[in-house]
Amino acid sequence: MTDSKKVRRTSGKRERLAAAAAQVLxxxxxAQTTLADIAEAAEVPVGNVYYYFKTKDQLVEAAIDAHGRTLAGLITALxxxxxxxxxxxxxxxxxxxxxxVTARYGCPTGTLASELDKRADGLDRSIAAVMRVLLDWAEAQFRQMGRADDARELAVALIAAYQGISLLTNTFRDPELMTTEARRLERWIDSLA
Structure with missing residues (x-):
């Protein structure tokens, strides 16, 4: 994620619009994002947005899908x-x-989840599904560490710690809070092995 920079022109327009939507949102x-903002970030004429997405909600859905693809790629690498x-x-x-980036805007998925929770259109369940993938993956890691009895609890604790430190990092605009918490979590992981 970059700081509202233009999305690289290496993919098709639909993919660029989805990536730009995730970034700009x-x-x-x-509420503050317009289709024109997303079109500009994707370097796509605003009129072309409607060819791919009829509404801003469709772009929000595309952003959720982009978060899911990013997470899938991350998990594959991990x-x-x-x-x-x-x-x-x-x-x-x-x-x-x-x-x-977190200090400036918060967690990309967490902030979107928080915004979508206030709506009654079902998109909150879509972003929850993305977060559940990460939670399930973390649980699998703890199971592989021999922690079958409490793997889910440990996964929840890890993701909750990240979401909490993301909020504090953003609130205080202090990126080093995240660094300190990550080192603490590394020691915690070591203590569980």
Missing amino acids: HAQGI DELPTPEDRLKALLNGWVDQRE
Whole structure:
């Protein structure tokens, strides 16, 4: 994620619009984002947006799908690491790498989930499904560490710690809060092995 920069022109217009929607919605929020904002970030003429997406809600759905694809790619890369501890720590380091963006805008998925929770259109369940993928993956890592009895609780604690530190990092505009919490979580993961 970049700071409201234009989305690279390496993919098709629909994919660029979806990626731009995820990016702009993160930076500006749903209510403040216009289709023109998304078109500009995707470097697509605003009139072309309607060819792919008839409404802003369809763009929000596309942004949710983009979050899901990003997460799937991340999980694929993490799963190449040799141990569940390595995978969980790499996840933490990925979050730390995004600390500047988090300080400015919050967690991309968490902030969208929070906004969508206030609506009654079902999109909150769509973003929850994306978050559930991460939660299920984390649970699988803890199971592989031999923590079958409390794997789900540990996964919830890890994701909750990240969401909480994302909120504090954003609230105080202090990226180092995330770094400190990630180091604490690494020690916690080590203590569970």
